[in-house]
Amino acid sequence: xxxxxxxxxxxxxxxxxxxxATSPPMSAPPAAAFAPPDPGFEARVRASFARQGAxxxxxxxxxxxxxxxxxxxxxxxxxxxxxHGYVHAGIVATIVDSAGGYAGFTLFPADSSVLTVEFKLxxxxxAQGERLVAEGFVVKCGRTxxxxxxxxxxxxxxxxxLVAMMQQTLMTMHGRADAPGx
Amino acid sequence: xxxxxxxxxxxxxxxxxxxxATSPPMSAPPAAAFAPPDPGFEARVRASFARQGAxxxxxxxxxxxxxxxxxxxxxxxxxxxxxHGYVHAGIVATIVDSAGGYAGFTLFPADSSVLTVEFKLxxxxxAQGERLVAEGFVVKCGRTxxxxxxxxxxxxxxxxxLVAMMQQTLMTMHGRADAPGx
Amino acid sequence: xxxxxxxxxxxxxxxxxxxxATSPPMSAPPAAAFAPPDPGFEARVRASFARQGAxxxxxxxxxxxxxxxxxxxxxxxxxxxxxHGYVHAGIVATIVDSAGGYAGFTLFPADSSVLTVEFKLxxxxxAQGERLVAEGFVVKCGRTxxxxxxxxxxxxxxxxxLVAMMQQTLMTMHGRADAPGx
Amino acid sequence: xxxxxxxxxxxxxxxxxxxxATSPPMSAPPAAAFAPPDPGFEARVRASFARQGAxxxxxxxxxxxxxxxxxxxxxxxxxxxxxHGYVHAGIVATIVDSAGGYAGFTLFPADSSVLTVEFKLxxxxxAQGERLVAEGFVVKCGRTxxxxxxxxxxxxxxxxxLVAMMQQTLMTMHGRADAPGx
Numbered sequence: 031x032x033x034x035x036x037x038x039x040x041x042x043x044x045x046x047x048x049x050x051a052t053s054p055p056m057s058a059p060p061a062a063a064f065a066p067p068d069p070g071f072e073a074r075v076r077a078s079f080a081r082q083g084a085x086x087x088x089x090x091x092x093x094x095x096x097x098x099x100x101x102x103x104x105x106x107x108x109x110x111x112x113x114h115g116y117v118h119a120g121i122v123a124t125i126v127d128s129a130g131g132y133a134g135f136t137l138f139p140a141d142s143s144v145l146t147v148e149f150k151l152x153x154x155x156x157a158q159g160e161r162l163v164a165e166g167f168v169v170k171c172g173r174t175x176x177x178x179x180x181x182x183x184x185x186x187x188x189x190x191x192l193v194a195m196m197q198q199t200l201m202t203m204h205g206r207a208d209a210p211g212x
Numbered sequence: 213x214x215x216x217x218x219x220x221x222x223x224x225x226x227x228x229x230x231x232x233a234t235s236p237p238m239s240a241p242p243a244a245a246f247a248p249p250d251p252g253f254e255a256r257v258r259a260s261f262a263r264q265g266a267x268x269x270x271x272x273x274x275x276x277x278x279x280x281x282x283x284x285x286x287x288x289x290x291x292x293x294x295x296h297g298y299v300h301a302g303i304v305a306t307i308v309d310s311a312g313g314y315a316g317f318t319l320f321p322a323d324s325s326v327l328t329v330e331f332k333l334x335x336x337x338x339a340q341g342e343r344l345v346a347e348g349f350v351v352k353c354g355r356t357x358x359x360x361x362x363x364x365x366x367x368x369x370x371x372x373x374l375v376a377m378m379q380q381t382l383m384t385m386h387g388r389a390d391a392p393g394x
Numbered sequence: 395x396x397x398x399x400x401x402x403x404x405x406x407x408x409x410x411x412x413x414x415a416t417s418p419p420m421s422a423p424p425a426a427a428f429a430p431p432d433p434g435f436e437a438r439v440r441a442s443f444a445r446q447g448a449x450x451x452x453x454x455x456x457x458x459x460x461x462x463x464x465x466x467x468x469x470x471x472x473x474x475x476x477x478h479g480y481v482h483a484g485i486v487a488t489i490v491d492s493a494g495g496y497a498g499f500t501l502f503p504a505d506s507s508v509l510t511v512e513f514k515l516x517x518x519x520x521a522q523g524e525r526l527v528a529e530g531f532v533v534k535c536g537r538t539x540x541x542x543x544x545x546x547x548x549x550x551x552x553x554x555x556l557v558a559m560m561q562q563t564l565m566t567m568h569g570r571a572d573a574p575g576x
Numbered sequence: 577x578x579x580x581x582x583x584x585x586x587x588x589x590x591x592x593x594x595x596x597a598t599s600p601p602m603s604a605p606p607a608a609a610f611a612p613p614d615p616g617f618e619a620r621v622r623a624s625f626a627r628q629g630a631x632x633x634x635x636x637x638x639x640x641x642x643x644x645x646x647x648x649x650x651x652x653x654x655x656x657x658x659x660h661g662y663v664h665a666g667i668v669a670t671i672v673d674s675a676g677g678y679a680g681f682t683l684f685p686a687d688s689s690v691l692t693v694e695f696k697l698x699x700x701x702x703a704q705g706e707r708l709v710a711e712g713f714v715v716k717c718g719r720t721x722x723x724x725x726x727x728x729x730x731x732x733x734x735x736x737x738l739v740a741m742m743q744q745t746l747m748t749m750h751g752r753a754d755a756p757g758x
Binding site: 442443445446447448450451452471472473474475476477478481482483484485487488489491492507509510511512513514515516517572 | 624625627628629630632633634653654655656657658659660663664665666667669670671672673674689691692693694695696697698699754
Binding site for chain 1: 260261263264265266268269270289290291292293294295296299300301302303305306307309310325327328329330331332333334335390
């Protein structure tokens with residue numbers, strides 16, 4: 031696998047480009063633009079996350095949470111790999127879909143659930159590193175639909191490499207609290 | 213969770229529609245339109261699939277394979293759930309991304325690898341059932357880029373319900389066999 | 395432009411593939427799976443289409459209409475071109491977005507409007523031919539959201555070439571008839 | 577049309593949200609992260625843009641251009657409308673597809689062409705205003721594939737409203753100058 035590890039994403043690598051080739055503004059943290067209608071949003075999001083069996087199975091955890099923003103972290107391991115040893119694109123999708131979904135859910139009313147309508151994911155570099163961080167940013171939060179964008183970075187020695195970029199549509203299910211037994 | 217199980221996807225459910233509300237042609241099996249350049253495509257795909265640690269972790273298996281087509285099966289379980297108990301959208305993405313990728317890989321040269329450039333996934337119904345079947349269909353196979361579409365159905369008592377639909381772009385990495393140690 | 399006309403989409407063209415390299419089921423006409431709640435759907439769609447100034451400007455017309463299905467036709471001309479002389483990807487998007495939107499609108503109640511939430515378009519071959527035909531197919535029609543897929547073919551001498559493929563999310567705006575002055 | 581003009585996008589509008597509900601970082605101009613290999617990139621982009629008949633037909637013009645960035649402007653008018661009088665989603669797609677494509681093209685070698693592989697567009701608000709500005713930002717520029725994101729804002733009295741958001745994949749066609757007669 032050695033050769034392909036470095037070579038696999040050649041298609042994306044310019045020989046002659048100056049690093050970093052990623053436009054910086056995308057990674058900026060969200061401004062304090064959003065006022066969550068539910069002051070208990072953090073406990074609500076964390077309780078919902080704790081009910082996602084998939085997060086436990088892959089070993090993902092919430093790294094940061096604020097109104098309109100959620101970061102989910104994951105340590106790459108062989109059990110999550112695709113055929114070349116990197117983290118599978120679907121596992122990358124799993125953490126960034128949840129990051130976007132919970133970024134949106136911070137802004138939803140207490141008595142509601144969140145549903146992913148659709149998302150689109152571009153894979154830009156091999157998903158590897160000491161850990162992956164998937165960030166979801168709310169772009170617009172409406173009564174029925176919410177639009178988010180997401181980024182996944184691989185972290186090595188404090189240096190971030192953009193490995194994936196997402197655009198996502200969420201739906202608010204009003205009157206259905208996201209809680210067991212409801 | 214009881215109420216939300218049935219209610220969660222109300223937004224998609226018409227009160228007055230005649231079943232099935234899904235246009236039939238989408239699920240038709242692919243015609244014999246593709247001639248794979250590598251007669252050993254099946255062994256090559258199965259060996260690559262076996263190297264995907266993520267498939268073992270979630271318990272997915274290849275259900276069918278032919279030129280330009282791949283079906284991957286998964287039995288839903290709590291370890292793969294989102295917050296309402298259905299299979300997580302990212303796990304749905306994982307099986308349909310692999311189904312599309314291996315549908316394309318059946319048509320690639322022996323000395324090549326497959327890379328997901330991007331995909332877009334719509335979630336149409338709760339991902340549940342006795343098993344999920346993700347199907348990938350090649351739409352166009354080019355020298356560098358290949359386009360696939362995918363569907364995921366939940367199966368209950370032989371009845372299929374469309375739970376997700378995908379559109380995907382793959383890249384062929386020529387001269388890099390998808391094999392360990394290469 | 396001569397050389398690039400044939401060469402531009404080389405990346406998609408296999409030297410050794412058997413025609414057609416497109417999986418046939420995608421183009422099948424929709425089955426009679428949908429029962430439109432508004433028997434006057436055809437007049438309603440045609441009146442709405444007639445209000446789209448963009449359709450007049452580019453010269454597009456409705457080619458076919460049935461429950462859950464709409465075809466829109468366009469004759470390529472220099473005024474609609476991108477830099478190589480083919481029809482611009484955005485104009486291709488314009489006709490297939492409308493085809494998907496009106497496919498959905500055939501199934502909406504009389505007292506409603508249709509809104510495109512989002513769409514994703516893959517360009518597969520140069521958009522050229524005697525005419526382009528964009529087809530929209532409803533995949534699932536829900537109370538709030540409707541999912542469609544679309545295809546655009548270039549027609550030359552009765553032969554169809556798939557030039558683009560779309561996946562789209564629509565929203566039904568209930569209680570707002572799609573009519574002037576309402 | 578009066579009532580629906582304000583009402584149509586109700587689904588996206590929170591009654592109780594503080595303006596602006598859009599996360600600010602998305603609109604930041606790109607940093608000087610990119611070094612274009614062709615110092616004549618501006619003339620090359622403008623010449624290519626001038627060959628796009630579709631841009632002339634809809635009345636679009638280049639508003640700004642720098643390495644990895646392109647802004648395209650358009651004045652809304654009835655000839656570009658959808659059924660409610662806003663600019664058609666496909667016309668919005670047309671300007672943001674070109675903005676992303678030319679953002680990428682600023683970083684391509686002199687002897688190359690640009691091709692849109694695919695894009696995904698979310699519509700967030702009615703496309704209206706004194707003018708629309710579509711911006712394309714390169715996220716990653718590789719040898720074969722380039723990823724961009726795009727935004728379209730409606731401008732009224734100096735105030736910007738985000739009306740659409742795009743994620744796009746481009747391909748570099750090496751050895752094929754984007755010029756007439758080549």
